[in-house]
Amino acid sequence: MRKIIFYLLLCIFAFAFLYPFLWMVSASLSEERSITNVTLWPVAFTLDHYIKLFQSIPISGAFLNSIFVATLVTFGVLVFSSMAGYALARHRFKGRNLLFYFLLFTMTLPFQLTLIPNYILMVQFGWTKLICGADYPWIAQCICYPFIQTTFSFHSTGSHRCCKDRWV
Numbered sequence: 001m002r003k004i005i006f007y008l009l010l011c012i013f014a015f016a017f018l019y020p021f022l023w024m025v026s027a028s029l030s031e032e033r034s035i036t037n038v039t040l041w042p043v044a045f046t047l048d049h050y051i052k053l054f055q056s057i058p059i060s061g062a063f064l065n066s067i068f069v070a071t072l073v074t075f076g077v078l079v080f081s082s083m084a085g086y087a088l089a090r091h092r093f094k095g096r097n098l099l100f101y102f103l104l105f106t107m108t109l110p111f112q113l114t115l116i117p118n119y120i121l122m123v124q125f126g127w128t129k130l131i132c133g134a135d136y137p138w139i140a141q142c143i144c145y146p147f148i149q150t151t152f153s154f155h156s157t158g159s160h161r162c163c164k165d166r167w168v
Contacts, residue, residue, distance in 0.1 A: 069134050076139035085148030100149065103142040 019040075026042050027035045028050070034043040053059065088100055118137040119128075127133035 072135045073138045077144055080139060081144035081148050084145050086152050088149040089152035103145045106142045
């Protein structure tokens, strides 16, 4: 009986959470005169709003631009985080732990705190109208360094030594 009540409450809260989204989709598929009706099914079904959207805004270009930026950022984060994570995991140098803790600390800073300094930096570099202005602030974040460093430090160094001996 407790499980039934628990799942019933979960369903009620899920519906309360999803209802605004479902109403928004329903309203976007309805005619303008019937938007005020609070129903989950469009009263007068139409796709005119979406046709006007695609005709008035170059949304397909913006979508492709977003995919391009996301791909560049993902590639950049993987490359730079892998290099830094490898260096922090495999090489022993003075201040390595301090650098690791500093990178870990920068993960706790909220994005809003670095927004204005990053924008000033982009203006000084002249990158405000270039794609690198959209990529750099995300690539420069230290979100992946600790994870990749931990991965490298837990793996055996035997394969690394084998490759190093073979090519030297």
